[in-house]
Amino acid sequence: MRQLLHDDSGVSGPVTYEPDRVPYDSSAAAGNGKDEDSRTAPEVHRDANTLPDDPARLPTTIRSFCPTGRTADGPPEGRAQHSFRAIGPMAEACPVAPAALARIHRAMATIPGVRVTGHLVKDAAGREAIAITRKEDSGHEQREILPDPHDSGHVGQRFVVTEDYTYELSSGKAQGPASGFRAGRILTGDARVEAAVVDAEGEKP
Template identity: 50%
Template sequence: MDEMTRLRELRADAPVPDRAGLAPGRERLTDAIAGNGGRRTLALRLRPMLRDWRVTSLGAVVAVTAAALVITQVVGTSTPAPSAPATVVGDLDLSSPAAALNRAAGHLERQEVPPEPRADQWIYIREVDGWQEQQWEELPEKVRKKTPMTYSPDRWVPYDDKAAENDASDTDYRTARESYRIAAALPEDPEALLARLREVFPTGSGPDGAPEAKDEHSFRALAVLLESYPIPPDALARIYRAMATVGGVKVTDHLIRDASGREVIAVTRKYDESDSRREILIDPVDYSYAGNRDVVTRTHTIPWDSGAPETVQKRGEVLIDIARTHAAVVDAKGQKP
């Protein structure tokens, strides 16, 4: 099922839009970015943004408007200047993925594993996404007036969501409880762990294109799981050790600044069929998941089928920049820690 069809079938009682609600506006741009990778590449890249499948009808409203705005708002964003250009930053060793991620894993393995959240608790997430916020702010006033929804960086999801667990329409979506238990049960062996995640978050084939290659599939599966909260620290340690073994994975040799202005570690891998890379961001202090970015790796021109002027994407431009600034288990929807 394509993303726009899914949007038309969304429930009327869906919650306040998170980045999934505004993600369809990126479709036109990312379709062009995908290039010869085809619609399958696009679908795979959008899936992490659609983790909360209960998107509001706002997504359908902004899709056309956001497509028109995206050229001027996303293209043209520059890469933040490196804050510490060195392979060793304080206690961090950023000389290789293995050095950085194994150090993170060692730290996490020493942490106490907290109890699993109760079935009646909620997961609170706050994320900075300047692109999404700007898209909402620049929607025409008449469009805003037609929807009761507003943009918010805060979202709450129930830890135990049986209705969502029984919905199989999105093979990448897992509830917080499902993700926690998947992570907790992952094997120690990196190869076995990656094989398990490729089963949990499958690739596909058919009219939308060929399946992902093994390493790209592994990195996407890791990225999808890492967006979940909470993940037990010992499980996160195993995930990081496995990530270091994925072909094509690199670590930026200096801390970068995320969308919120924090300095973070960037673990990267170039998309196989595109001129951009995915970056998984990690907090350099407690090694928690800190967000993700998509960054252009080669200056290139994007043609538009509609006859609009071609768009030039320059190497280093940031297409997606999402920073997770808070994540916590709370007792009620609307509660903040």
């Protein structure tokens, strides 16, 4: 898998990188320092297939995939934001069967605050994509999950400024000049430019 990362925060520009290969078999990933939000392909398929058809039950089920709902250095995470964060790794997983992906996207539609933009956007590789968005509960940005408009497969994500604001670094001895951010500015984004399933570590598609 190859991805293109773009950071417009003033720290860095576009860079192409290869994420760590993810074992398809969930047993191979067990106990291997797996991030609590990560999902292997079999886990995604299982979780997507167990999503209930009842919209009232969906939010609780979604949050159970990533049960940590609060952070140590901030206020408790709201339920809707927790749901959107929890379902994100499922939408971004590879490979995902079309039927499972459809259930994931239908589940997203039940999360308060989630919407689809009325126009296509550009991912970090300059390709057109649908934007499924939700404004962060704290802050001035929204997260955008980007499916392909042709097959709904995941192509990337972005964080976009939703309102004009000024940020000034002033914490203890650390101080710096104020930075202004305008609504619509893309802070960071990544694009999946290549993905494949291979039989062994180091094998090329």
